[in-house]
Amino acid sequence: MAIEHYDVFVIGTGTAGKGVAKDCAAAGMKVAVADNREYGGTCPNRGCDPKKVLVGATEIVQLAQNLKGKGITEVPKIDWQELQKFKENFTSAIPISTEKDFKKAGITMYHQSPKFLDETTLSVEGKTITAGKIVITSGMHPRELKIDGREHLLKSEDFLNQPTLPEEIIFIGGGYVGMEFAHIAARCGSKVTVIEMSERPLMPFDEDMVSHITKASEVLGINFIFNAKVTEVELLQTNYRVSFQKNGKTETVKAKAVFNTSGRVPSIEDLDLEKGNIAFERDGISVNTFLQSTTNKNVYACGDVSASGTLPLTPISSLETKIVSENIRNGNTTKLTYPVTPSIVYTLPQIATVGMGEKEAKGKGHDIIVEYKSVPKWFNAKRINEKTYAYKTIIDKNTDVILGAHIVAAHCDEIINLFTMAITMKMKATDLKSIIFAYPTWGNDIRGMV
Known part of the structure; x- marks a missing residue:
């Protein structure tokens, strides 16, 4: 079987991967992309964008609640199913439109996660591929909790696609995702509990500011359990029981659904990076200031999967995209600079x-x-x-x-x-x-x- 060769092979089709692939194709390079999920990446399909659509409805509820008795006579209720239909207007077309863009640009598409065979060779869809440059933009995915009953845990994308919203919800983890979803669910009528290992939610944020949002969340009806380590999730007849350790004792809480919102990790476990001589660390692919692998000069990484020292945010992915595409096309001429970067949690x-x-x-x-x-x-x-x-x-x-x-x-x-x-x-x-x-x-x- 003939081995297909590409000038550039991009793993991942989100903001970072799409940008690099299209830039290189526009420069006349032979380019291919691969993704084992729907094309378009996390942000528009199952992350920032659909989440913000749901938040939009809760903003109306919160404003009406604030002004009830001050000119507003009734607080509207959210129809979750209708809201989900509205959200689909933003997400349903993304995979198809992304593939159309790639096809128009002359980019070959694969629908599987590749595996490295050596520094410049990949296996994908049963084919052997070689590439002059390989770009890893595979993003992140939810961290698996190594606890008994973890098969019962739902993920962030499950929350975004819930056909009906459970009456009682537990979120394990009080970071960005856990707090945003807790606020959405509470304003949509669910009884919400957040279990957090630390003494407060949103640990990267200023402690005084977090104290204000914590109090506002409690007024909303969100129940926090801090300094608690979850140890088990059990399926009962109609509920799930979550066990956790707190102050040396085992306690439990029940709900109709339990979501793992404990954080995200780089999506690199299926790539066989060792065979590609690609160093990696907790935050992702180890890269230099050119966003080039520190151990394999043929490989670059950008977006959330790169351990570049930047925040895993969509605007940063766009910035790193330009750096990688320029360095591939022109040699290593552009270094990553660390821009002042804002970070926002869309609670209310x-x-x-x-x-x-x-x-x-x-x-x-x-x-x-x-x-x-x-x-x-x-x-x-x-x-x-x-x-x-x-x-x-x-x-x-x-x-x-x-x-x-x-x-x-x-x-x-x-x-x-x-x-x-x-x-x-x-x-x-x-x-x-x-x-x-x-x-x-x-x-x-x-x-x-x-």
């Missing part, structure tokens, strides 16, 4: 962060000014009767340069974008205060936060 209210926290700023030798306030009486919160609004900003005392911002607010996703721009441009607090913003907007509030 939202929680967002960008730049340095207090400990990081002090650790880097900055003499800092920390401004931390709870401001539910500011106009933008007050006009929608939102009780939770807080911020913490970090300023260098000597230079007046803004170093970091941490916010809990109804619309902090837009506020944090303005802080991201300010930090990227190394703006001083006095510079930010001098800018005229439209009033009364949430963006204008940043002038009062520094």
Whole structure:
């Protein structure tokens, strides 16, 4: 059987993989892609985009709840099945449209996860493939919990595709996914419990800001169990029983469905990386500043699967895509720089962060000014009767340069974008205060936060 050769072979068809493949094909290279899931990747199919559609409906409920008795007489209820149909408008066409794009670009497609045979050879769909450059963009998938009864656990994509929403839900893990889904489910009428190993949810975020979102979540009706290690999931007649260790004792809680939201890990276990002489670590493929494998010069990795030191976010995947495609086409000419990157959790209210926290700023030798306030009486919160609004900003005392911002607010996703721009441009607090913003907007509030 003849061995097919490609200039570039891309593993994964999400944001990163699609970008590299199309760039290289446009440059006249012979390109192929492979994916063992539906084409298009996690974000548009089973991640960020469908999640945000569900969040959109809960925003209406929350705003009505805030203003009930203040001009609003009734809080609407969410029809989960109708909402799911609406969500399908955004997701159903993604795989087909992605494949059409590849076909139009002259890119060969495979529908299986390849395995490395050596540094430049792959096995896929029973065929042997060689490539000048191989790009791994296989993303991440939910971490498996090594506990008894783990076969009963559902995953994040199961939640997004639930035909009916269970009356009682347990989420194991209080990170991004667990907290966002907990808020969606609670506002859709489910009784929600979050079990978290640490002493609080959202460990990467500022502790003071997290305390505000935790209190708001409890007011919503979410039950938290902290410092708890889940040990077993049992199927009962109509429920699932989750056992966990807390304070040296075994306790249990029951629900109609249990979701594993304990985190995500790089999707590399099926690639036989050892045969390809490809080093990897906990965060993914080991890469240099060119996003090239540290042990196999023929291999690059970008997006969530690369251990590049960046956050696993879609905009970062797009950035790394350009770096890899340029380095493949032009030789290693472009290095990864580490941009100021905001991170947002779409609970309601939202929680967002960008730049340095207090400990990081002090650790880097900055003499800092920390401004931390709870401001539910500011106009933008007050006009929608939102009780939770807080911020913490970090300023260098000597230079007046803004170093970091941490916010809990109804619309902090837009506020944090303005802080991201300010930090990227190394703006001083006095510079930010001098800018005229439209009033009364949430963006204008940043002038009062520094």
